[in-house]
Amino acid sequence: MTNIKTYNAISQKGLAYLNAHHYDINGQEEPKGILLRSQNLHNEVIPSSVRAVVRAGAGFNNIPVDTLSKRGVAVFNTPGGNANAVKELTIAALILAARPVVGAIGFANETRGGDVSLRTEVNKGGYRGTELAGKTLGVIGLGNVGSKVANTALALDMDVIGYDPGLNANTAWRIDRHIKHAKTVEEVLRQSDYVTVHIPLTDKNKYFIGGESIKLMKPDAALLNFSRGGIVDDLAAKSALDQDQLRVYITDFADEALFDHPKVIITPHIGGSTVEAEDMSALMAARQLDNYLTTGNIVNSVNYPDIDEPFTTKYRVGIIHDNVPNMIGQISTFFGDKNINIEQLSNRAVGDYAYTLVAINDFTIDQQEYVKVALDSIPHVILTRRYVNDNF
Ligand SMILES: NC(=O)c1ccc[n+]([C@@H]2O[C@H](COP(=O)([O-])OP(=O)(O)OC[C@H]3O[C@@H](n4cnc5c(N)ncnc54)[C@H](O)[C@@H]3O)[C@@H](O)[C@H]2O)c1
Numbered sequence: 213m214t215n216i217k218t219y220n221a222i223s224q225k226g227l228a229y230l231n232a233h234h235y236d237i238n239g240q241e242e243p244k245g246i247l248l249r250s251q252n253l254h255n256e257v258i259p260s261s262v263r264a265v266v267r268a269g270a271g272f273n274n275i276p277v278d279t280l281s282k283r284g285v286a287v288f289n290t291p292g293g294n295a296n297a298v299k300e301l302t303i304a305a306l307i308l309a310a311r312p313v314v315g316a317i318g319f320a321n322e323t324r325g326g327d328v329s330l331r332t333e334v335n336k337g338g339y340r341g342t343e344l345a346g347k348t349l350g351v352i353g354l355g356n357v358g359s360k361v362a363n364t365a366l367a368l369d370m371d372v373i374g375y376d377p378g379l380n381a382n383t384a385w386r387i388d389r390h391i392k393h394a395k396t397v398e399e400v401l402r403q404s405d406y407v408t409v410h411i412p413l414t415d416k417n418k419y420f421i422g423g424e425s426i427k428l429m430k431p432d433a434a435l436l437n438f439s440r441g442g443i444v445d446d447l448a449a450k451s452a453l454d455q456d457q458l459r460v461y462i463t464d465f466a467d468e469a470l471f472d473h474p475k476v477i478i479t480p481h482i483g484g485s486t487v488e489a490e491d492m493s494a495l496m497a498a499r500q501l502d503n504y505l506t507t508g509n510i511v512n513s514v515n516y517p518d519i520d521e522p523f524t525t526k527y528r529v530g531i532i533h534d535n536v537p538n539m540i541g542q543i544s545t546f547f548g549d550k551n552i553n554i555e556q557l558s559n560r561a562v563g564d565y566a567y568t569l570v571a572i573n574d575f576t577i578d579q580q581e582y583v584k585v586a587l588d589s590i591p592h593v594i595l596t597r598r599y600v601n602d603n604f
């Protein structure tokens with residue numbers, strides 16, 4: 213059986229899917245795949261047997277993607293699998309930023325003894341809040357999470373302004389037409405009463421919201437970070453709170469520097485922690501992993517191009533290679549040399565890498581051995597794998 217190594221608590225739905233498809237979970241064999249959530253893989257030794265690493269979740273900054281790409285290991289995530297969960301918690305955070313709910317609960321518990329209702333009624337004035345309706349929400353990053361937050365905020369009668377230079381024709385349709393599109397992040401920061409960040413942690417996005425950005429915000433604005441620690445400069449946020457340049461900071465990422473600050477609310481990275489989101493992300497991850505290992509189809513990869521074709525021939529050969537000229541010519545020549553008929557050839561490239569999937573019906577053992585050696589000898593080929601269709 214093919215062994216899959218897991219890290220973190222992976223929902224039973226995903227594990228059951230793999231079990232039902234004849235995988236062993238954390239068995240004795242060298243693993244062919246790794247399934248994980250937030251475990252930091254940067255310092256782990258990843259066995260040479262591993263062909264795929266799948267993140268049940270959105271953020272993949274915990275995975276050494278560049279190193280794995282050079283080794284021919286496909287890395288996947290599960291976009292959108294937990295977006296609704298993060299949206300709901302972000303909306304809760306907006307309400308916590310508008311109404312002093314946390315303090316009010318503490319106050320209610322302190323009024324025990326004597327005439328409770330009289331004391332709460334006399335003193336509740338200290339817990340008056342404001343309403344979200346009519347205020348402006350700035351959303352930085354309008355991907356799976358940000359687009360849902362933005363659309364929901366409209367339903368709360370907020371005005372919404374969004375910023376995402378990476379939107380394309382496929383992703384822009386998710387966003388309600390009443391959302392104003394900002395050309396610069398500065399526009400969002402200046403105009404918003406609430407700013408929420410939903411972007412990945414990359415080298416470019418490290419401290420995307422720092423001291424200078426916070427200075428552009430209204431002094432009574434609220435800042436929300438349900439993306440990743442390190443996207444907002446927590447020390448800059450703390451300093452702005454201390455100098456009344458920011459009203460409240462709510463983050464899903466604990467930081468020693470922020471503990472016990474009266475204007476900070478910290479949650480322990482629970483944005484995606486709902487039963488539904490964990491089930492959905494694990495199931496997506498398990499399906500994508502099985503699909504890749506058994507058919508060579510790549511869906512939701514973060515390092516290689518997606519190719520998702522029905523497996524209608526007896527064999528396929530998947531070739532991961534650098535995105536350089538003349539690869540398809542060289543690959544098909546070797547098949548032609550041995551008189552192997554190619555039924556279909558799919559090729560896509562993204563960034564530095566490309567993927568070629570060759571579909572074949574008649575493929576003798578001799579031909580298979582020749583093709584493997586020949587393809588591996590082509591400069592810029594990173595990995596070749598053969599897939600056999602059991603249903604054929
Ligand atoms: N708190 C949690 O538990 C939790 C759960 C899910 C996701 N996340 C985090 O939230 C991030 C976003 O999740 P998602 O599912 O929406 O991802 P996504 O990939 O669907 O969307 C990210 C969007 O950010 C945009 N973007 C990237 N850099 C930007 C920048 N500098 N300025 C503006 N836009 C930028 C991209 O174009 C993309 O549209 C994830 O990368 C992850 O780190 C956290």
Ligand SMILES: O=C(O)[C@H](O)COP(=O)(O)O
Nearest residue numbers: 249250269270271484485
């Ligand atoms: O990027 C994500 O999907 C979230 O941060 C969720 O992380 P988790 O799987 O560790 O809860």
